[in-house]
Amino acid sequence: MNKFFLVAVHTYQTKLKAKAFLVTTAITCLLIIGVANIQPIIEFFTGDEKTHVAVIDRTGSLYGPLAKQANDDQVALTKITDMENEAKEAVKEGKWDGLLVLSMDAEGLPEAVYYANTIVDNQTPEELERALSQLKTALSAAKLGLTDEQMAELYKPVPFQKVALEKNAKTEEELNQARALVYVLLFAMYMFVLMYGGMIATEVATEKSSRVMEILVSSVPPVQQLFGKIIGVALVSLTQFFVFFAVAFAALKTSGQEVWRFLGFDHLPASIFGYALVFFLLGYLLYAVLFAVLGSLVSRVEDVQPAITPVMMLVVAAFMIAMFGLNAPESAFVTGASFVPFFAPMLMFLRIGLVSVPGWEVALCLALLAATIALLIYFGAKVYRGGVLMYGRMNIFKDIKQAIQLTKK
Amino acid sequence: MGLEIIEVTKRFGQATAVDHLTLTVPEGEMFGLLGANGAGKTTTFRMILGLLLPTEGVIRWQGEPIDDAKSHLIGYLPEERGLYPKLKVQEQLLYLGRLRGMKKTDLLPEIDRWLERFHIRDYANKRVEELSKGNQQKIQFIAAVLHRPKLLILDEPFSGLDPVNVELLKEAVLDLKRNGTTIVFSSHRMEHVEELCEHVCILRRGRAVVAGALRELKRSFGKQILVIQGDGPFEQLARFPGVLQWKRTAEGVRLQIANEEAAQAILGHIAGKVAVRLFALEEPSLNDIFIEKVGAAYE
Numbered sequence A: 001m002n003k004f005f006l007v008a009v010h011t012y013q014t015k016l017k018a019k020a021f022l023v024t025t026a027i028t029c030l031l032i033i034g035v036a037n038i039q040p041i042i043e044f045f046t047g048d049e050k051t052h053v054a055v056i057d058r059t060g061s062l063y064g065p066l067a068k069q070a071n072d073d074q075v076a077l078t079k080i081t082d083m084e085n086e087a088k089e090a091v092k093e094g095k096w097d098g099l100l101v102l103s104m105d106a107e108g109l110p111e112a113v114y115y116a117n118t119i120v121d122n123q124t125p126e127e128l129e130r131a132l133s134q135l136k137t138a139l140s141a142a143k144l145g146l147t148d149e150q151m152a153e154l155y156k157p158v159p160f161q162k163v164a165l166e167k168n169a170k171t172e173e174e175l176n177q178a179r180a181l182v183y184v185l186l187f188a189m190y191m192f193v194l195m196y197g198g199m200i201a202t203e204v205a206t207e208k209s210s211r212v213m214e215i216l217v218s219s220v221p222p223v224q225q226l227f228g229k230i231i232g233v234a235l236v237s238l239t240q241f242f243v244f245f246a247v248a249f250a251a252l253k254t255s256g257q258e259v260w261r262f263l264g265f266d267h268l269p270a271s272i273f274g275y276a277l278v279f280f281l282l283g284y285l286l287y288a289v290l291f292a293v294l295g296s297l298v299s300r301v302e303d304v305q306p307a308i309t310p311v312m313m314l315v316v317a318a319f320m321i322a323m324f325g326l327n328a329p330e331s332a333f334v335t336g337a338s339f340v341p342f343f344a345p346m347l348m349f350l351r352i353g354l355v356s357v358p359g360w361e362v363a364l365c366l367a368l369l370a371a372t373i374a375l376l377i378y379f380g381a382k383v384y385r386g387g388v389l390m391y392g393r394m395n396i397f398k399d400i401k402q403a404i405q406l407t408k409k
Numbered sequence B: 001m002g003l004e005i006i007e008v009t010k011r012f013g014q015a016t017a018v019d020h021l022t023l024t025v026p027e028g029e030m031f032g033l034l035g036a037n038g039a040g041k042t043t044t045f046r047m048i049l050g051l052l053l054p055t056e057g058v059i060r061w062q063g064e065p066i067d068d069a070k071s072h073l074i075g076y077l078p079e080e081r082g083l084y085p086k087l088k089v090q091e092q093l094l095y096l097g098r099l100r101g102m103k104k105t106d107l108l109p110e111i112d113r114w115l116e117r118f119h120i121r122d123y124a125n126k127r128v129e130e131l132s133k134g135n136q137q138k139i140q141f142i143a144a145v146l147h148r149p150k151l152l153i154l155d156e157p158f159s160g161l162d163p164v165n166v167e168l169l170k171e172a173v174l175d176l177k178r179n180g181t182t183i184v185f186s187s188h189r190m191e192h193v194e195e196l197c198e199h200v201c202i203l204r205r206g207r208a209v210v211a212g213a214l215r216e217l218k219r220s221f222g223k224q225i226l227v228i229q230g231d232g233p234f235e236q237l238a239r240f241p242g243v244l245q246w247k248r249t250a251e252g253v254r255l256q257i258a259n260e261e262a263a264q265a266i267l268g269h270i271a272g273k274v275a276v277r278l279f280a281l282e283e284p285s286l287n288d289i290f291i292e293k294v295g296a297a298y299e
Helices: A002-017 A019-036 A038-046 A063-069 A084-093 A123-144 A148-155 A172-209 A212-219 A222-254 A270-297 A301-325 A332-337 A344-354 A359-387 A396-407 B041-049 B068-073 B089-099 B104-117 B133-145 B163-178 B190-196 B214-220 B235-239 B260-270 B286-294
Strands: A051-057 A075-079 A098-104 A110-116 B003-012 B015-025 B030-035 B056-061 B074-077 B151-155 B182-186 B199-204 B207-213 B224-230 B243-248 B252-257 B276-282
Touching (some): A002 A172, A002 A222, A002 B089, A019 A038, A051 A084, A063 A123, A075 A123, A084 A098, A172 A222, A172 A270, A212 B068, A212 B074, A222 A359, A270 A359, A359 A396, B003 B041, B030 B041, B041 B074, B041 B151, B041 B182, B074 B133, B089 B104, B089 B133, B133 B163, B190 B286, B199 B214, B207 B286, B214 B286, B235 B243
Parallel strands (some): A051 A098
Antiparallel strands (some): B003 B015, B003 B056, B224 B252, B224 B276
């Protein structure tokens, strides 16, 4: 047990002190600060962001109401009396950002053409179109002789409520929050496995390619070594995540944005957080063991990537199914897949969060997951012990077979 | 009791790497394991360390099987460098020493002492990859002996070292032996084995072709070596009765002869005919025994 801690602490310390790790963390922190302050940054660079649009009003009556409707934060409208061709020239010369020509069609409803040097900017025409549509609605209503009350009635939304009949079913509010939590966890797990799974595999492969392994395996039992590595990297990742969170929190706070608006979890039962923790840990363990074993099979660091790609795909697949499952948590496919150990951490948690899952299903799923992990550890420790003595070319299945053979008599 | 390897066989699928090997290394002895590449030396070492399990037979240290719980008693220097290239020398030795069950406070002075002894104290805070091969080998050696093992396994300890450093390491090995460490080592260099070991074993395709105390092996070899230096010609000696082997050297010839009488006869034959600067009878070297038994030159 003592040696297990030694390996874990050693892994943790060396990873943390590595220059590459420090640089990555620093860059990510800068990115986080940047994203948190994206609004002020964009504003800083844009300066006066209003689009100046010249308006030629052939109707003589539309400009006034339009200027009132349009959002003056985005567009500044100016009525001009030039000829259309002259105005177009002025746009080309850069005097105006755009030119809007207003007219009436045969039925007396507004029509418009927007001229600009390029039409890359979508915002301005959309805003103008919105304002004009409202104007048109008002004009039509006036033509039909509708009163304001009649108008209001026309636009009144239908009252529509969703009520779940099942006793344990979640209320609308609970569901929304549960969905948010599930989303957060799915994403965290996905990121975690993709970012740190590779780190575990690389760590093991590096040790192997430097042949320290031969000394290590003779002084530390492989299972302790395997876990030391996994826990060491887990600690590294937690540290990194903590730094990211702290930076993000501080950055959002100083940039004056509402941090906790999205994160109101007060309607959720406490048990779901427990499940979140359990499934997250089991999921991490499952994939970490897989990555460590794969790392012990390759003999060079360059070979790590192809070796771990299939497992990465598995994680991506689990994530895809989970994304689909967010909107259809009761579908047979999601239910079935939630019992497959490699998908279970994401999918079963998703189901627990969104629908009421019978207790035996949860128990069965956890048992399957735990059994798979136990099996992988047993199997993994064997492959690990044998794998470190092999320095040949790579062929995963042959290698696994050979590695196990090496641990036999 | 020491180290006992009893009827050990290791097969990898069809191939047999070690074939019914039986060896006993008494406690406090230095034992040399010789053999051409692929003879089964490293496999034998790995079985002693528990990295591989024997297909048949048992390996015991002090009468008990060797497992992970005994790792603090055993030191191992692998044939290839096995160090973290990016780790600093001192951190590295600390980590490896602690994995063998030592305390940090005991390790620090010990590391210092060894680095001092090998004249590499200045490198304590350098990364291993920055060191020369020879200095890396010294670090590897320190890592193997830092925890004062009772049984030390050295796989090609002197490879890649210049003569000065070989002496330095040899001195250290002898010191460890004087302190009671049981040492098993393999080497490409016959003279190292000859100089250091009381007992040797020559492996050929996993079998022990020669095993025993070096002195007795030489005595029972029967044949003797006659070295003659001079201007020659010596060609006619090749067919002289009692001469088993004839080999030209830079200064003259080196003959393997059946017994001392043959030497007398040769002396009588060449006296006055050729100029001789040296005429000496030597006991056979380990290399002679090796070539005789393995049937081919070693390297």
